[in-house]
Amino acid sequence: MTSDEYARDWALAQLYFHVTTAYAILRQQGVEIGKADYVPHMFAHIGQGTVPSA
Known part of the structure; x- marks a missing residue:
């Protein structure tokens, strides 16, 4: 797995899930x-x- 594949296929999905x-x-x-x-x-x-008001 290349670093690009890791970032795209694993790390971003994990980050999105946790956020x-x-x-x-x-x-x-x-x-x-x-x-x-x-x-x-x-x-x-x-x-x-x-811009939405707070």
Whole structure:
């Protein structure tokens, strides 16, 4: 297995699984978390007036 195959076929799938599982557990426990908590660095690239309020 090459490093590219490992990253694409194994590591990314494992990362995605663990991130989504952690998200589900936090939501189930009542933590209010959403997309804006994951990608605040992208708000500079969004049009004015389209950024969600906190």
